[in-house]
Amino acid sequence: MTSVDELIRSIHEPRTDSHSGRPINLRTAGAAPSVSTCDTDLARDPWSIDQRPASTYGPGASVADLIPLGAPRQGKLPDEYTVATEAELERRIWDAKQALGDRVLILGHFYQRDEVVKFADFVGDSFQLARAATTQPQAEAIIFCGVHFMAETADILSKPQQAVILPNLAAGCSMADMANIDQVEDCWADLEALYGTEPDEQGRVPVIPVTYMNSSAAIKDFCGKRGGIVCTSSNAHTVLEWAFERGQRVVFFPDQHLGRNTAKAMGIPLEQMPMWNPNRELGGNTEQQLNEAKVILWNGFCSVHKRFSVAQIEQARAEHPGVRVVVHPECPMDVVDAADESGSTDYITKAIAAAPDGTTFAIGTEINLVQRLATQYPQHTIFCLDPVVCPCSTMYRIHPGYLAWTLERLLAGEVVNRISVDESVSEGSLLALERMLAAKP
Known part of the structure; x- marks a missing residue:
């Protein structure tokens, strides 16, 4: 199956007709007439x-999200990488990877473009990859083909002598940035006062x-x-149970949808899940609402999963009777309720692998993973x-050109784009991660 990158380019970039020599567009030529991008x-x-000036996260699902001032910027990539062909970049990446051997470990997130993830030693979700980073202590460098918070977590969990590298520093995460530490500390002060x-x-x-x-x-x-x-999308239920054993209520950062969907499945009523808006007094709540709360939800979300709707599910059921609809728990509550199942990227992958041949799946998660699963499991539909091809804005900032650059600089003895978490911050982070690991279902 065509990769997401190839599909997007086929829609937007003119190609040359082999007979007439005239430029054509595959979309208007009939190759993908119903496909569009956001x-x-x-x-x-x-x-x-x-x-460009960094006002947004770039094209894709998070293009409308405002990027915080001071967010990391990527410097200019040397021209030799920007003008190289796809074939040349592929050859240079394989050559550098082979020359470096076990000195380098490449991690690729599920949502990464195929043109990058094919070079990964491990592919998985954010926490699977962070754990994978701990399994290769001999690696001098870990190249994390994902986004900034993932590279931070890998740095926290890896050995001090290992360098964690993010190929493109502009690969942030709009959801993660929706809760900054100053806002969180202000919220906590208000809650302690109450x-x-x-x-x-x-x-x-x-x-x-x-x-x-x-x-x-x-x-x-x-x-x-x-x-x-800390929790992941696959163990949020277990983590909330852990928290309720120790606390009367929970404040959940930064994804409101994962928090709401998980708490609702545990039987907590919606009226006991007020939203905290950091720009309003008491988060926009009354003292009574907060006193009656069981889960206080931070006003954050994933722009990829926010795109999915009940109307899309209804259309999928109308066009594919018997379709199995599986969505990520970062989707809005009405979407999760309308789906047959919800679960993490790992859950979705395992559900497809275990299904009887000939199953039709409509998946509500990032398009790169969906396209890859469709290729890996041709026995299914x-x-x-979402019929609109709209990948994660920041995952899409990682490109083979950046991967080739980071690998070849390592080969030359230079570490670029290193992500280092200060020891004063990593200590508490590691404690929260270790608690998560110890919280067994």
Whole structure:
């Protein structure tokens, strides 16, 4: 099956007819007449986007999200990488990778473009890859083909002498950036002023902070130092149970949808899940609402998963009777409720692998993973719920040109784009991560 990158370029870039020599467009020529993308700039190479003023995260699902001031910027990529052909970059990456041997470990996230992920030694979700980083202590460098918070987590969990590299520093995460440490500390001060700090008769403190893996190291550190914990999309239920054993309520950063969907599945009513808007007094709530709360949801979201809708599910069911709809728990609650199942990227992958041949799947998660699964399991019919090709804006900033550059600089003895978490922050982050690992279902 055509990769997402090839599909986007086929829609937006003119190709030359082999007979007439005239430029054609595969979309208008009939190759993919019903396919469109959310942003024409997706067909451009990321280095052209990197040199623009950093007001948004770039083309793709998060293009409308405002990037924070001071977010990391990527410097200019040397011309030899920007003008190289795809075949040349592929050859240079394989040559450098072979020359470096076990001195380098390449990690590729599920949502990464195929043109990059094919070079990865491990492919998985953010936490699977962070754990993979701990399995190769001999590697001098870990190249994380993902986004910034993932590279931070790998640095926290890896050996001090190992360098963690993010090929493109502009590969951030809009959801992670929706909760900054100053806002979180202000929220905590308000909650402590309201609830106090004394435990109840069962020894449970008034509130426990829980953060999704998709958050900055500073937020993980905050949680670790205040008796809190990290969760992933696959173990959020277990982590919330852990938190309720120790606290009367939870404040959940930064994804409201994962928090709401998980708590709802545990039987917590919606009226006990107020939203915290960091730009409003008491997060936009009354003291009574907060006193009655069981889970306080931070006003954050994933722009990829926010695109999925109940209407898309209804259309999939109308066009494919018997379709099995599986969505990620970062999707809005009405989408999760309308689907047959919800689960992490690992859950989705395993569900497809275990299904009887001939199953039709409509998947609600990032398009690169959906396209890859469709290629890996041709015995099934697998398609993305969203008919518009709209990849994760920041995952898409990683390109083979950047991977070739980082590998060849390593071969020359130079570490570029190193992600280092300060020891004062990594200590609490590691504590929160270790609590998560110890919280078994």
